[in-house]
Amino acid sequence: MKKGMIILIVLIIIVATLCVIKNNNKKINEEKRNNPYQEFNFYKNEYLERYKKYQLNYPNLTAKDIVLRVNMNLDNSFYTNTKEVTKFNPLMLVNKYNYLSKNFKVPTLVSVDSFAKEGMKLDKDTKDAFIKMATDAKKKNLNLRAISTYRTYDYQANLYSNYAKSDGINNADTYSARPGFSEHHTGLAIDLDNITKIFTDFENTKEFTWMKENAYKYGFILRYPKDKENITGYIYEPWHYRYVGYKIAKYIKENNITFEEYYYEFLEKS
Numbered sequence: 001m002k003k004g005m006i007i008l009i010v011l012i013i014i015v016a017t018l019c020v021i022k023n024n025n026k027k028i029n030e031e032k033r034n035n036p037y038q039e040f041n042f043y044k045n046e047y048l049e050r051y052k053k054y055q056l057n058y059p060n061l062t063a064k065d066i067v068l069r070v071n072m073n074l075d076n077s078f079y080t081n082t083k084e085v086t087k088f089n090p091l092m093l094v095n096k097y098n099y100l101s102k103n104f105k106v107p108t109l110v111s112v113d114s115f116a117k118e119g120m121k122l123d124k125d126t127k128d129a130f131i132k133m134a135t136d137a138k139k140k141n142l143n144l145r146a147i148s149t150y151r152t153y154d155y156q157a158n159l160y161s162n163y164a165k166s167d168g169i170n171n172a173d174t175y176s177a178r179p180g181f182s183e184h185h186t187g188l189a190i191d192l193d194n195i196t197k198i199f200t201d202f203e204n205t206k207e208f209t210w211m212k213e214n215a216y217k218y219g220f221i222l223r224y225p226k227d228k229e230n231i232t233g234y235i236y237e238p239w240h241y242r243y244v245g246y247k248i249a250k251y252i253k254e255n256n257i258t259f260e261e262y263y264y265e266f267l268e269k270s
């Protein structure tokens with residue numbers, strides 16, 4: 001009789017435990033259904049309503065893309081809800097939502113004395129990587145030339161205002177950054193030509209074909225790729241490269257993503 005009681009109590013405990021586990025799983029599944037975004041470590045609870053709203057507008061995007069894009073601020077128009085980037089960092093992100101002030105200085109700026117037009121300056125590591133790349137390209141009889149590198153705020157202001165005057169603000173915004181929002185202001189970006197052709201025709205050169213295969217080996221990425229305008233905010237620019245270092249450049253090329261996507265998945269919170 002005593003033995004029977006013990007077995008009964010043990011059985012009751014087992015059944016009760018199983019019920020609790022089942023309920024918990026149900027709760028977790030329900031939470032996941034209501035909030036599929038929180039499983040990503042770049043999820044921001046304060047953006048939950050924005051994720052939900054963005055998903056309604058883009059029902060086909062995955063939960064991961066919804067979180068990344070809202071974190072990028074893509075649910076706001078370009079140049080709205082902007083943030084100032086105050087410190088130089090070789091992996092900094094400057095785009096249509098993240099800007100540098102007029103007084104921002106690149107502490108590592110050096111002159112580019114070869115493979116470049118006169119007066120060009122770059123961040124030191126970017127310059128070293130570029131010279132190595134241009135030297136190796138030259139061995140294959142290819143000419144890479146830096147035609148635009150570091151730009152000051154005032155230079156960009158002048159450039160943008162000229163484009164806006166001749167082409168209208170809406171058109172100018174697709175290819176020229178407003179002052180403070182240009183990646184050239186970071187000293188980490190280079191526009192290239194091959195000396196003989198105008199840079200806007202760089203895509204149709206042997207140099208571009210070589211860059212497509214080899215730029216990542218030197219730490220450079222094609223910063224504004226084809227069909228990514230909705231993320232980068234810029235038309236396809238075969239001539240514009242950004243230095244991010246070998247490891248990240250390789251990852252970005254292999255996964256066919258933009259620097260924005262890499263930044264918000266791996267760098268923003270670290």
Ligand SMILES: [Zn+2]
Nearest residue numbers: 189190191240
């Ligand atoms: Zn450029």
